[in-house]
Structures are given as structure tokens and as C-alpha cells.
Amino acid sequence: MLTYLLRRVLYAVPIALSVGLVCFLLVHIAPGDPINAIVPADAPQELVDQIRRDYGLDRPLPIQFGIWLGRVALGDFGLSLATGRPVWSDLSVAIVNTLRLAVAAAMIGFPLGCLLGALAGSLQGTAIDKIAVALAVTGVSVPHYWLGMVLVVLFSVTLGWLPAMGAGPGGSSDWAWDWEHVQHLILPAVTLSVIPMGIVTRTVRGLVAEILNQEFILTLRGKGLSRGGIVLHVMKNAAPNAIAVMGLQLGYLMGGSILVETVFSWPGTGLLLNNAIFQRDLPVLQATILVLAMFFVALNLIVDLAQTALDPRIRRA
């Protein structure tokens, strides 16, 4: 197991390098200029050139990439081109905010998806199944952006029950798990939860339906096992695959949603990325994507380990 773990950690290195390189190249291939984050368009060329030199943006691209890589290896993500602040100071706050939102969305979407999927899978062809499937399809299909705005119009503008934006009455820096703050989390978390809810519903429904049709369930029924006992067996058999899907979904949620975070002005990684893309803020863009990619890698590893623990038939050499 230790060898497996080490190998997986080593796999992360080329992934990190590739992610960094692709992101770096994409930003440089795209039209526009990172220098626009620092100087207005009406700046004279002499000044633009001087500032390009100050920031090392006049050097050949491989050297720029090498310098960045060297710094990252030492844990230094550099300074934002746009604000001059250390990238890590903004990124760490954004990650915590996105994590908060992702976990809240997962806590809404995953149990609901499991419940609807289990009901639909065990009651196939009934009205409950059809309703669950309809909800799942709607959840996967509905545009986040639109749903977020509808929820804001309904619950913030019309009813005045919940805040429309922000991460707390005083911002996210003094976050507490009290109603004053949690109420800011509800609408973005609900909006973000509908896609994982739909995907988990469909996955669990398929798994439950398939397991219920297997012979060992017939045997268990024939032996007179109670309904609760059979449900337990179904759950145990469905868990590894369901966890794999939920793990991937959590990865997507932690990547932040540019649209949801923009609609709700939620100061997470999605909003940070959005701003960095428009400003061509290369250090912020590269660091954010790299950290999110590493999150995804780590999460996949955790899911694999969890699957092994739940199902000894899955061997990790």
C-alpha cells in the first residue's frame, strides 16, 4: 500500500508540470497582453516596454516558465501582476471560501442524490422513479447561472428571506457558522448542488437497479432476509462506485464555479480565476489552476483508497 501511495504521489509531479505548462502556453497563445493588468491601453510604448522589463515579461518564454517553476518548487507563487499582493495570500483565502461552498453543496447534493437514486432504483417504473429521474435530468441540464439568478430574484429580491450576494455581513474574513453567515451560503450552495445531485441520482439509481437484479439478492430474499438487511447489502455493493462518482463531483465543486461565484459575488477560486483571466494575471492564473489540479489528484487518490477500504476485492498493488 505504501508503494502504491508513493507511486501515486510521484504521478502527481508530471501532472503538475503539464498543467503548469499548458496553462502558461494557453495564456501566451491567447490574444491580449498580461501587461494590460498593469498599464492602461493609452500608456506610451516606452513605458510599456520598461514595465515589461521590470516584471521580466520581456524574457524568452522558456526562461519565464523556468523561473516560475523554480519559485513554485520553493513554495513561492509570486506576486499578482494586477494587485502586487502575494498570490498565495489571495489564493488561500479563496480556496477556503470555495471549500466552504463545495462542502455545503455536497452536503445538499450527495445525500439528496443518494436518496432519490435509491428510491428510483428500488421502485423502478413507479411515479416516484419518474419524479426522481425528472429531477435528476433537470439538475444536470439546468444552467447554473440561470438558476442562481432565479433563486436570487425569488428569495432575495421578492421575498427578502436570504441575502443576494457576498460571504457574510462583514466579508469572509470573519466567517462563523452562525445564521448571520450561513444564510449567505444557502443560495449559492443550493445552486451549485443541483448538478452533483442529478449525477449522483442517476448513478445510484443505475447501481441499485442493477444490484437488485443480481442473483445474490434473490438468494438473500429466498433465505428470508428482512427488507432492511437487503437494503444494507445493496448499499454496501453500490458504495464503491457511488463514492467514486461523488469524489469526482467533489473535485469539480472544489474547482469552484466561475458562474455561480460571479452571480453571488462569492470570493472563491472561481471568482479569482474569472478576474485573473480577464486581466491576464498570469501568476494568479497559473497558481490557482495548479493548486486546483493538485486538489483533484489528491481527491482521486483518497477516493481510490476509500474504495479499497470498502471493497477488499479492489486490490491496489
Add this chain to the structure above:
Amino acid sequence: MITRSLLAAASLAALLAAAPGAATAQGTIRIGMTAADIPLTHGQPDQGFEGNRFTGIPLYNALVEWDLTRADRPTPLRPGLALSWEVDPNDKTRWVFRLRPGVKFHDGSDFNADAVVWNVRKVLDRDAPHFDPRQVGVTATRMPTLRRAEKIDDLTVALFTSEPDSILPFNLTNLFMASPKHWEAKRAAAPNAEAAWNAFAADPSGTGPFRMARFVPRERAEFVRNDAYWGQKAKADRIVLLPIPEANARTAALLSGQVDWIEAPAPDAVPQLRARGMRIETNTQPHVWPWQPCFVDGSPLADVRVRKAINLGIDREGLKTLLGGMMVPAVGTVQPGHPWWGNPSFQIRHDPAEARRLLAEAGYGPQRPLTLKVQISASGSGQMQPLPMNEFVQQNLKAIGVNVEFDVIEWNALFTNWRRGCRDASARGAHAINVSFAAMDPFFAMLRFWDSKMAPPVSNNWGFFSDPRFDAMVAEARQTFDPAARDAALARLHAAGVDEALFIWIAHDVSPRAMSPRVRGFVQPQSWFVDLTLPFIQ
């Protein structure tokens, strides 16, 4: 009993009357900005003029300032931290500024000539220990001829320009005075100047009417009134700035009571905002939303008759209706009545018949239709609603027999192309470019476009316009130091520019902002900026 109540009421009224400061100092104003982050707070804000509006002017002062207290006139300059200024009659590159005595920074240190020299060096002297490259970009470009400062005495300072330049006082509205002493204190605790400026940005010290009370990067900045302010003290107790880049989110925040004021509400939301009792504030802004022509050989817009025809083919009133009234039809870079308007003989209006006649005279018609290619963006700061507006103009021009093709590119890329000029490959053969601009200052309004020396890569003469007559008028405006005579020279330049149809002038923004009825005392000047000392919450 009644007598006692009357006496109590009279006493209360007397108390209130005796304490006008207490009676007028009111409330917290929460403002939803369009910016995605708090503009930089170290004294030279980024995020365009929204930065100057919200983290420049409220926290800091410049030597020369805009008088933002009235809505009914083009915004003039007024003394700020300098009481008066004049150019040296023997050396027109040397200006003498007399400073306001008794002004203190928020940290309690004195504002004086040393502070001015220090603040000029922070962006212009690369050898200064506090030189900050990050502040150069947003500052040096707005005061292109300033070179250095020299202390004469504690309250007098000389500023030097690279060439005689009467525009300098306008430029200096962009140089905000930060506290040297406060920065030195930050520097003592920081490993380098860069880190010291970051620490200064989190805890800034200027001389402005507000002081920073709280700063959460990317989320909020809170200012409290500076009770020791040298000028008119602010009426509001506290200002909270919230970055809300999405227009619908800003509107929802206002309607749900999370903020009291939003910048640039979504135009579609204006009727709903009004129906819910919100106030929509607008005024003509020194902003131009034009098509800037390419003048090089082969461009149809090198022909003045074509440029005039295009100007006459646009139904600006129709465009205004499309935008729900949120624009002013542009008939020049400045509006009639402005000191720089002049007396152009070419009257920009909607006159399709005359437009067709001019096109025919230039050789275009049904047998030889004119096709124009215009580079535009899908969005962008100051770009208003670029897609529907450009499509509307496209339809107008179709009616006079002109086919318009758009090359739609991302805003940052369009900005970059603007600096490269229409001869560059990035223009992809475009005959015009649609980049809006601020027109508060003569350099940004006219000189950088109509002076042949400003052709790329120097500045924004994207179309490579070159005419010795205009070069002479630009030089005259720059070297005329009496303000009235300088304005007259600028008026002649503007009138000549309109007569030559050097732009396709289309719209001026009106800088819409929506406010709760609780916000009182607000004045929307004809400016990109506002005076935050005036509004309060009732």
C-alpha cells in the same frame, strides 16, 4: 404637563441646532462597484477611473483637484493640496506650486514640499528607495510630461516637465499624495519596498476626507470619516465598498437592501429599479463612445467626405431609445457649451440624404458599395453595450448603402491592438476601431489622437492621423499657459477636428448609478468621479 413636553421638545431642537455636525453626520453608505476587486489603496488606484473614484479621491488628495460639487456645468479644476500654481515665465518647463498649510496625513504627519517631492519620486525616480513599478503604469501615463519635483521651501515646490505643457495641472489630478512617514514605518517592518507598499495598501495614509478602517482583499473596504480633514468634512460616517462585477447581482443586492448604491445598473433593470422606488442618477460624462478611423492610404475613411457621411448616417436618438435613454448623442468629443467646444461648421446630425450625397461624391453608390470593417469588443470597461449598439449603427449605415463587417475580439485584446495602430497585423485590415475613452483632460480628449507624434507605438493615434495644421494647433494648446487662452486654443482644435470628422462620434455615457431613496445629498457631476463627502443616509 403640556408645557413640560413643549419645553423638552424645544430643548431637543435647540440641542440639535447647536450641534450641526452631529445632525449632519449620518450613516453608512454601502456601494456596489463594478470592479471585481477593491481598487489598489496605496495611493495610485488601478481599475481605471472607478479606482480613482473610490479609493483615490476619498482617501487622498492631489495638488489639483476636480470640483465635483455641481451637476450643472462641465467639471472645472480647483485647488487641492496646492493653493495656487503658475508656470515660470522664464522657463516654461518649470511650474511653481504653493502648498496648503496645516494639512496633516491620517497618521498625523505633516503634508509639505518634502511629501510632494517624495510622491513624485515614487513613480518617476527609479533610484528612489520607495520607487514602485506597480504605481508607474497607472500614473506616469496620465502625466506624460512630468519629470521631477524640487523643494523650494516647506510650502513651495517646483515641478519640471519635459517640454512646455499647459496641460500639467489637469494631469496632476491623478497624482495622489501618500504619507512618506507612514510608508517609512511600514518599510522598517518589511523586507523590501514592495512588501512595504503592500503593507501600506492594507493600512493606507493619505490626507483625504475618509480614512481606511477595514480592508478585506477582493471583498470589501470600509472607510470612516476623517474628522481632522482640512476641507469640507464628509456627511456620512462610513463608506463600505463592495466589488460586485456582475450587473444583475448588483441590481439584486440593491433591491434586497444589501447595498444602498450601485454603479452601472443593468439597463434592462432600470424600470424595475424605478418601480421599487430607487433613484437613477445620470449626467453627461466626459466619455466618448466612437469609431476611430484609420487614415492610412487605402482606407475609405481617409476621405473626409466618407467620414462625414458615416457621421450623418447614424440615428443617435434611435440609439438612445435602444439604451433606455442611458446615453447622450455625441456630436463631438465634448458637448456644445463646453469651453473646448469651439464653433464647428460641420453639424453632426441624422441626415441620410446628405450622407448618400457625400458618399456619391466620394464615388460610392449602388454600383460601388462601400464596405467597412470595424474592430469591436463584446464587453469591456466604458464600452457600454458594444454589441447591440454597434449592430444598431450597422443597420443605420446599411440604410445609406454602407456595409459594415465587425471583427469582434475580446476586450483585453482590443485594448492591446489599440496601442499598435491600424497598420499593424493585429488590426486585420480594420478601417475603424471602437474603443471608448475619457475626455476630461485635453491630452486624453484630443491631443493623443490628433498629434502626428502620438502615432503608434507612442500613444493612441491608432489611425495614424497626420496633418501639420493640427500639429500646430496641438502645440499652440500645449504652450498657452493662460487658462482662458488655452481653452480657446483647445476650442479651435476641437472645432477643426469636428469639421474634419476625425472621429465617428456616436455616444457619451451618462454614468448611470442607482440609489436607495435613503441616500441623500448626492450630486452627480459631469465627471467620471463623485464627491463622497456630500451624500449621507437618512
